[in-house]
Amino acid sequence: MAKSPIILNGFTMNAVSHVAYGLWRHPDDQAYRHAELDYWIELARALEDGGFDCLFIADALGLLDVHGGGYAASLAKGVQSPVNDPLLLVGALAGATSRLGFGVTVSTTYEKPYLLARKFTTLDHLTKGRIAWNVVTSQLDSAARNLGLDKQVAHDERYEIADEFLEVAYKLWQGSWEDGALVRDRGSAANPDGLYTDPSKVHPIGHSGRYFKVPGPHLSEPSPQRVPVLFQAGGSPRGQRFAARHAEVVFIAGADVDGIRRNVAEVKRLARDEGRAPGSIKFISAVSVITDETDAAAAAKLADYRSHYDVEGALVHYSATTGIDFSKHDLDQPIRYTETDSNRSLLRMFDDPSSGRQWTLRQAFSPEGGFGRGKSFVGGPKTVADELEQWLEVTDTDGINLTHVVSPGSFIDFSAHVVPELRRRGRIREIEAPSLRSRLFGRDSRLPADHPGARHDFSQARPPEALAS
């Protein structure tokens, strides 16, 4: 059976450093220019010309402030700080590219569905159908405190809110403006008024739920995809249920084959329960690649990069993710958890009797083979392509979010060395598609019929409503 093209995303953040801690100190890293438009245009063009499908931009709405009990280390080490808005980049990059997709992280916890739906419709228009939304619910307490909440909304309730948020958004995107509502008839002698939009084809959504009340119609005319391609990354049981219902592309972090396989299988099982067709969800994992013309040259590059790596920067990030202040642990002492540790499932990644694993922080967070919080491959074109194909096979995934060690250098290296090899193997998408959804799934630009958002589609006729709102 012919292998299908892999999903190839470039993964970054509107910040000086994303997950390659300390690498901003490397002379090749350009991410310190992240506030400049030119940096992003160069990056987006490098990805598009290099064969990537999508630029995936992470975000955080707060500083990382668990390590050391404050945010001093995150600032000093440039760990995801300063961090600028990712959504505002898309307009500029839309004009500088013609095929690349844009997957942007936006939280459902701090936005209003009526306005966020308009933002994504606007961007889907401006990009001509190339926008994707990485739906997150925001985990940082430091964000919640500055955004009007005394403390974070409880984890599972954040997903309840997100479920209703998406229901509202589907109604606005799919169930408000019928195809053909926008008539744009300039009029004639017989009909001098003309008709811009046919009001009988624009429907108020009448949503009244537990968290949101949105009676009116969508403000914007339908865009090419109507609904942005939906990315999601939740790994918790509740997050997996959310992904199984809504996601079209699920992003799984980590480098543990069995963990990823279990996650993929579980989301697929839950998706079946939601009535979604097999293959309706694609899975990607975080991967870093250090490559060059030969294995030896790649190994030399790795050694150079390693000398700029900052293990404490990794701890700043991991402390914020887990809520455990790792500044209190000695870098070179094995971690031991006790039965009283509230986060012992997290600490088990270091100290796991069942696997015999007992690591120090330096061991756990040193770039053994590579960088970032996912799988790493180091080598020349054939080595990386072999290992990457093997990785997709054993993890049962469809593609990668390629993290950068240096930016845009890591993406350019991958394009120069690995993409030609993958192209020979038929693993790079060569098609011209009318939209990102069409590109990734080889079908229509709209949501497929088995997706819950499609329930609100006007292809399933509804009775006309009163127009007065």
Place this chain on the structure above:
Amino acid sequence: MAKSPIILNGFTMNAVSHVAYGLWRHPDDQAYRHAELDYWIELARALEDGGFDCLFIADALGLLDVHGGGYAASLAKGVQSPVNDPLLLVGALAGATSRLGFGVTVSTTYEKPYLLARKFTTLDHLTKGRIAWNVVTSQLDSAARNLGLDKQVAHDERYEIADEFLEVAYKLWQGSWEDGALVRDRGSAANPDGLYTDPSKVHPIGHSGRYFKVPGPHLSEPSPQRVPVLFQAGGSPRGQRFAARHAEVVFIAGADVDGIRRNVAEVKRLARDEGRAPGSIKFISAVSVITDETDAAAAAKLADYRSHYDVEGALVHYSATTGIDFSKHDLDQPIRYTETDSNRSLLRMFDDPSSGRQWTLRQAFSPEGGFGRGKSFVGGPKTVADELEQWLEVTDTDGINLTHVVSPGSFIDFSAHVVPELRRRGRIREIEAPSLRSRLFGRDSRLPADHPGARHDFSQARPPEALAS
């Protein structure tokens, strides 16, 4: 005394029609392409090449639904509907231009200051100091209903919220990151860690007020202007107080010389009370210009445009602005208000015994001399330049928001015919300035010392705070 250059803004909306009702039916109007990036890039380049200072984009967060008791007419006539997000355009236009400023309308009623401050900082970076914020508080009930409020927040309280919103934003923009906080020291043998941001120069703002609680520091590094140039358009007594405190450019609607003069004088008086220096606020009014090589050619153009004008479209807009459903009035009967009319001050524009005015709706909303909701000038280069200079003189204003009849045609016409004449008279800005604020005010890119936002500036030293948030 030499006359200073006028402020020349192009005024529009991310919608098919802004204030030239019905003109979307004219074959020259391109605004139906407002969802396309190319339309905006053409428009922005036409403005920049044509000598304009700034593109000013209005917004509305709801459909206009007072006329006829619903939004059917606003859709059918394309009156400010559909309407897409304006802020997301700026990134694209930043890359397509190098001098043009961007004044974007965003409401303080539905945004969170912690995130909106980051958005404007991001855009100020991407535009290299060319962003302005038109601060509004949103008047449409149709927006409130879809954004989580059962009804609109009361008018004056919206301004109380806006006052505190700006205070929070000033603290984030001006009082959080000191100049020099971003060190970007890649390290050395003596200091292998390096230092990206100096945490001792990043301060939590510790804001706890009536409407907002924002303890932490700003997420983004300071941008060229730090604070976007602040535009404001409130004409009510409370709105004028707000403008006098915060605005750098005040936008006054209407075509009534005495009304504009009174408004200008009152805001200047209130600004003195706020301790702001004379000349610290510039005033602009809405103007439409129909021009060509000669007066006769301009008059012919006016006749052509008039034949596409839709007086009922004007009523759709005016009904939403005033809350009066004008669909109930006969277009050709004089309007009479009675003492029981709750909106009689509004109706007095039609029926004013003291001025002897007694108009029908058709008379009041027909494009007597031009279009839009401001002053109109029709003629060749010299005629328009003379009348425009006279207008600025008698209204005591510093510039204009030029509305379009057709877009981008009206802007291109103005640039082709009127700008060269104004340039000969020394009224067009020829300078290269490091930022929009610097361009408009001929001084530093930062807020001046007499502005209330400057109180939070780090040039006035503050004691260091604890870093743990």
